Amino acid sequence: MSLAKLSESRLKGPLPGNPACPACPHNIGLKILGMVLGDKAVVVVPAGCTSIISGVWPTAGIDLPILHVPFASAGAVASGLKAAYQVHGEDAIVVVWSGDGGAADIGFATLSGAAIRNEDIIVIVSDNEAYMNTGVQASGTTPWKALTTTSPIKGKSEERKDIAMIMLMHKIPYVATASIGYPLDFRDKLLRASKISGFRFIHLHSPCPPGWRFEGGKTVEIAKLAVETGAWILWEYIDGNIEISRPSIKYSDKAYRKPVKEYLKHQGRYRNLSDDDIRYIEERIDENWRNIGIFMETLKSGRMT
Numbered sequence: 001m002s003l004a005k006l007s008e009s010r011l012k013g014p015l016p017g018n019p020a021c022p023a024c025p026h027n028i029g030l031k032i033l034g035m036v037l038g039d040k041a042v043v044v045v046p047a048g049c050t051s052i053i054s055g056v057w058p059t060a061g062i063d064l065p066i067l068h069v070p071f072a073s074a075g076a077v078a079s080g081l082k083a084a085y086q087v088h089g090e091d092a093i094v095v096v097w098s099g100d101g102g103a104a105d106i107g108f109a110t111l112s113g114a115a116i117r118n119e120d121i122i123v124i125v126s127d128n129e130a131y132m133n134t135g136v137q138a139s140g141t142t143p144w145k146a147l148t149t150t151s152p153i154k155g156k157s158e159e160r161k162d163i164a165m166i167m168l169m170h171k172i173p174y175v176a177t178a179s180i181g182y183p184l185d186f187r188d189k190l191l192r193a194s195k196i197s198g199f200r201f202i203h204l205h206s207p208c209p210p211g212w213r214f215e216g217g218k219t220v221e222i223a224k225l226a227v228e229t230g231a232w233i234l235w236e237y238i239d240g241n242i243e244i245s246r247p248s249i250k251y252s253d254k255a256y257r258k259p260v261k262e263y264l265k266h267q268g269r270y271r272n273l274s275d276d277d278i279r280y281i282e283e284r285i286d287e288n289w290r291n292i293g294i295f296m297e298t299l300k301s302g303r304m305t
Ligand SMILES: Cc1ncc(C[n+]2csc(CCOP(=O)(O)OP(=O)(O)O)c2C)c(N)n1
Pocket: 047, 048, 049, 050, 071, 072, 098, 099, 100, 101, 102, 103, 106, 128, 130, 131, 132, 133, 134, 139
């Protein structure tokens, strides 16, 4: 179904005038979520920007049923909620909509537990690469050298953790990366995930204007540049195999990738990068592509079960 059709048929998702910053990536992602899952989604939201975006009673910022839960508990609450719906014979799709801090760091234990139990839930991590709601503190997914309010003066000194690969290692049925710059790819992945049962995980790249220090109108452009430079790889793990997703396929060949500087230069959080740093970041991108290629081959050969 086309986006326009989906949009006509279900007007679920973020409402106009909600308190998100202009050009907020979460609003874009939530719009797709509402369009695809519509009335069936029940959304579990740990603390983060989305807690604010969803509004303060009696007004609402998002037209979806939302359960606000403590930071560390989303995986556990979603598991219990789904079990309760099953007992009552209702087929609600329970979705955790979490930030990176809520998923990769503080809520990781309950998320990992729910994954190991293969709970019948969908987890979407809208990754803006820092704890934005509390003032841009570094999280486990903040990239190396990005400036945050808790990083050393020259930027974060550690590498980011790859939460999608970590979740894949839990041997769950479905894992994908997505980007708010490619809504149709995200829509398709969400649709496919919604037709599978068990624990499904989508890691959504979500550039944040105030947190990354770029002009609001550039949210989608920057998300696309992450893919076009190869810095964000779109892939999908399903039926025991990984495939590079259509928007990223071309960039498997380094010759087609834009220089990573094109992506970094718009973002004030990278203003202190040296030429050596940029070269190093480019090398890491190459390495990520090599690693995913090796992993794809390993899965195809059946050497990993
Ligand atoms: C246990 C606990 N620690 C800290 C906080 C404060 N807190 C609320 S939102 C937030 C940041 C959330 O970051 P993230 O999950 O990345 O979501 P974002 O705001 O970036 O969308 C923090 C630290 C809290 N609510 N609970």
